[in-house]
Amino acid sequence: MKNTNQVIDNFFADISNSIRKNRIIFSVALLTVVAFIPALGLPSYILRIGVMIMIYAILALGLNIPTGYTGQVSIGHAGFFSIGAYTSAILVTQAGWSMLPAMVAAAAIAGIFGFLLGLPTLRVSGTYLSICTLGFAEIVRMAVLNWDTLTNGPMGIKNIPYPTVFGVEMTLRNYGAYYMILVMLVMTSVFVHLIINSKIGRAFRSIKEDELASMMMGVFTMKYKILSFVLSAIISGMAGAFYAHFMRYIDPNSFTFDTSILILSIVILGGMGTMRGMFLGAIILVSFPEALRFLEQYRFVFYGLVLVIMMRYRPQGLLGWRSKSPYEFPKGVDPDKIARGFNNSSSQNKMI
Amino acid sequence: MSLLEITSIVKKFGGLTALNNVSLHIEEGEIVSLIGPNGAGKTTLFNILTGINEIMHGEIIFEGKAIQNKPPQDIVKLGISRTFQNIRLFQNMRVVENVLIGTHINTEYNFFDALFRTKKHRQQEILKAETAIRLLKAIGLEHRMHDYASDLSYGEQRKVEIARALATGCKLILLDEPAAGMNQQESANLLMFIRELRDNGYTVFLIEHDMNVIMNISDRIYVLDYGVMIAEGKPEEIANNPEVIKAYLGGVIEDAVS
Ligand SMILES: Nc1ncnc2c1ncn2[C@@H]1O[C@H](COP(=O)(O)OP(=O)(O)OP(=O)(O)O)[C@@H](O)[C@H]1O
Ligand SMILES: [Mg+2]
Numbered sequence: 001m002k003n004t005n006q007v008i009d010n011f012f013a014d015i016s017n018s019i020r021k022n023r024i025i026f027s028v029a030l031l032t033v034v035a036f037i038p039a040l041g042l043p044s045y046i047l048r049i050g051v052m053i054m055i056y057a058i059l060a061l062g063l064n065i066p067t068g069y070t071g072q073v074s075i076g077h078a079g080f081f082s083i084g085a086y087t088s089a090i091l092v093t094q095a096g097w098s099m100l101p102a103m104v105a106a107a108a109i110a111g112i113f114g115f116l117l118g119l120p121t122l123r124v125s126g127t128y129l130s131i132c133t134l135g136f137a138e139i140v141r142m143a144v145l146n147w148d149t150l151t152n153g154p155m156g157i158k159n160i161p162y163p164t165v166f167g168v169e170m171t172l173r174n175y176g177a178y179y180m181i182l183v184m185l186v187m188t189s190v191f192v193h194l195i196i197n198s199k200i201g202r203a204f205r206s207i208k209e210d211e212l213a214s215m216m217m218g219v220f221t222m223k224y225k226i227l228s229f230v231l232s233a234i235i236s237g238m239a240g241a242f243y244a245h246f247m248r249y250i251d252p253n254s255f256t257f258d259t260s261i262l263i264l265s266i267v268i269l270g271g272m273g274t275m276r277g278m279f280l281g282a283i284i285l286v287s288f289p290e291a292l293r294f295l296e297q298y299r300f301v302f303y304g305l306v307l308v309i310m311m312r313y314r315p316q317g318l319l320g321w322r323s324k325s326p327y328e329f330p331k332g333v334d335p336d337k338i339a340r341g342f343n344n345s346s347s348q349n350k351m352i
Numbered sequence: 353m354s355l356l357e358i359t360s361i362v363k364k365f366g367g368l369t370a371l372n373n374v375s376l377h378i379e380e381g382e383i384v385s386l387i388g389p390n391g392a393g394k395t396t397l398f399n400i401l402t403g404i405n406e407i408m409h410g411e412i413i414f415e416g417k418a419i420q421n422k423p424p425q426d427i428v429k430l431g432i433s434r435t436f437q438n439i440r441l442f443q444n445m446r447v448v449e450n451v452l453i454g455t456h457i458n459t460e461y462n463f464f465d466a467l468f469r470t471k472k473h474r475q476q477e478i479l480k481a482e483t484a485i486r487l488l489k490a491i492g493l494e495h496r497m498h499d500y501a502s503d504l505s506y507g508e509q510r511k512v513e514i515a516r517a518l519a520t521g522c523k524l525i526l527l528d529e530p531a532a533g534m535n536q537q538e539s540a541n542l543l544m545f546i547r548e549l550r551d552n553g554y555t556v557f558l559i560e561h562d563m564n565v566i567m568n569i570s571d572r573i574y575v576l577d578y579g580v581m582i583a584e585g586k587p588e589e590i591a592n593n594p595e596v597i598k599a600y601l602g603g604v605i606e607d608a609v610s
Contacts, residue, residue, distance in 0.1 A: 213442065
C-alpha cells in the first residue's frame with residue numbers, strides 16, 4: 001500500500017506541479033467550467049447537489065483551519081453551522097433584517113462562539129478537546145431545541161426568505177443561489193489561501209507539528225489555536241446563513257452529529273491541511289449518497305467506513321501529498337542568488 | 353555584569369531533586385559547556401532557562417532581568433533560544449519554513465496585513481525569507497532549503513534546529529547535544545560553526561557528551577552530577593580535576609586533551 005501511495009503521489013505531484021506553475025490560468029479555467037454548469041440546463045435537483053457540494057466545501061475549508069492546519073480536531077462543527085443558520089434565519093424572519101447584513105451577523109456570532117470554544121484549547125488537547133467540541137455542538141442543539149420563543153424549538157423555522165442580494169432573490173431557478181454560493185466559495189478559498197500562506201499559517205502548521213517547539217520559537221500557540229477556531233467558526237457561520245435561506249427551512253435535526261462527522265470526513269478524505277482536498281472531498285461525500293440513494297439510511301455507516309479505510313491505507317487523505325515543487329518564496333526573493341552571494345569568508349559571517 | 357546569572361536554583365520532580373542549589377554564570381561572548389552523566393539534570397537546566405519547567409527556589413538573571421518562571425515566549429523575545437536533545441523540528445514543513453518559524457517573533461505584520469497583502473507584509477516576508485536563506489547558507493544547508501525536514505539526515509536536522517534557533521534573533525543560544533548523531537566530518541564542521549557564532553557576538557551554552565568537542569571548543573566548563581554542580585573551570589582544569597574524573601569522566605579527558 002505504501003508503494004501504491006507513492007505511485008499515486010508521484011503521479012499527482014507532477015500534475016500539481018504544472019498546475020501550480022499556471023495557477024491563475026488553471027483557476028480561471030476551472031471557474032469558467034463551474035460557472036457554465038447551470039447553462040447546461042440540468043434538472044434542478046442536480047444543481048441543488050452542486051449547491052450542497054459548495055456549501056460543504058466551504059464548511060470543510062473552515063474546519064480545515066483548526067483541524068487540518070493547526071491539528072485541533074473538532075467533531076462539533078455542526079454547532080457553528082447551526083448558529084450561523086439560526087442567527088440569520090431569526091434576524092430575517094423575526095427582526096426584518098435583509099439577508100446580507102444578517103449573514104454578516106451570523107458569521108460574527110458564530111465567530112464569538114468560536115472564540116469560546118477555542119478557550120478550552122488552553123487547557124485540553126487531543127481527544128479531550130474533540131470531546132469538548134462534541135459537547136459544544138450538543139449544547140447548541142439542545143439550546144435550539146428548547147429555546148422555543150426564539151428558535152421555534154423542534155418545529156423549526158419555516159418559510160425563510162430566499163437569499164437576496166440587493167433585492168434580487170437568489171433561487172435555483174434563476175441560478176442566483178448557485179452563483180451566490182460559488183462566489184462565497186471563491187471568497188472563502190482566497191481568504192484561506194491568504195491567511196495560510198503567511199506567518200499566521202506557518203504558526204498554525206507549526207502547532208500541529210510540534211506545539212512545544214512552536215512555543216519555544218516564541219509563537220503564542222494559545223492565541224493561534226483560538227484564532228484558528230474563530231476563523232473556522234466565522235466561515236462555518238456564514239455557510240450556515242446561506243444554508244438556512246437556501247433550504248428555506250431549518251430545524252434542530254438539520255445540524256446533528258452526522259453533520260459534524262460529514263464535514264470532518266470531507267477534510268480527512270480530501271487531505272487535511274490541503275485546500276484542493278476540500279473540494280474533492282465535498283464532491284465525493286456530498287454527491288455519493290445522492291448517486292447511491294439506496295445507501296441513504298446507511299450514510300453514517302458509509303462515512304465511518306470511509307474514515308476507517310482512509311486512516312488505515314491513506315492517512316494523508318486522497319489529495320494529501322507533499323508538494324514536489326520548490327518552496328515558493330515571495331516575489332522579489334531569488335533564493336539561489338542569496339545562497340550563492342556569500343562564500344565561506346568574512347562577508348558570510350555577518351549574516352549569521 | 354554577566355549575561356546570564358543563575359543563583360541557587362532548585363528543581364524537584366516529586367521526590368527527585370533534579371537540580372540542587374545550582375549556580376552558574378555566563379559572560380557575553382563565551383562558549384560555555386555543561387557536562388555530566390546521564391540524568392544529571394542538564395536538559396532540565398535548559399528547560400528551566402527556556403521556561404518549560406518552573407523552579408521553586410532560586411533566581412535567573414538575564415541581562416539584568418529576572419526571567420525565572422516566565423513563559424517561554426517572553427524568554428525567546430528577550431534573547432534566549434535553544435535546540436533540543438531529541439530533535440523537535442516541524443517535520444512536515446520545509447527546511448526553510450522551519451527557519452521562518454524562528455523569525456516569527458520578529459516578523460512584524462498582523463492579520464490584516466496578511467489578508468490584504470499590504471506593503472508591510474510583502475517587505476517583511478521578503479526580509480525574513482532572505483534571513484532564513486542566509487542562515488541556512490551559513491550553516492551549510494542552502495542546498496536543502498526546499499526539502500521537507502523529515503527527509504534530512506540526523507546531523508542535518510540538528511543544523512536546521514540551530515538555524516531555527518538563531519532566526520529568533522537570540523543573543524544566547526542553548527545547544528542540547530548538537531553533535532549527537534553527527535559523523536566526524538559533520539561534528540568538525542559544527543565546531544567551526546560554533547566558533548564562528550561566538551566570533552559574531554553570540555554567546556553559546558552547550559550540553560555535550562563528545563569530549564573531543566567539549567575540550568576543543570569550550571572557554572569554560574561546568575560539571576553537573578546528580579543535580580549538583582561539582583566543578584567549574586577551563587578545559588585543562590576540568591580535565592585534571594580529580595573529583596570530576598572520579599565522578600564521571602575516568603580517563604577519557606586526558607585522551608581528548610592530548
Ligand atoms: N518532566 C519530568 N518529570 C519527572 N522527572 C523528570 C522530568 N524531566 C526530567 N526528569 C528527571 O530529572 C533527571 C534529570 O533529567 P535530565 O533530562 O535533565 O538529564 P540529562 O542530564 O539531560 O541527561 P541526558 O544526558 O541523558 O540527557 C532525570 O532523572 C529525569 O528522569
Ligand atoms: Mg539531556
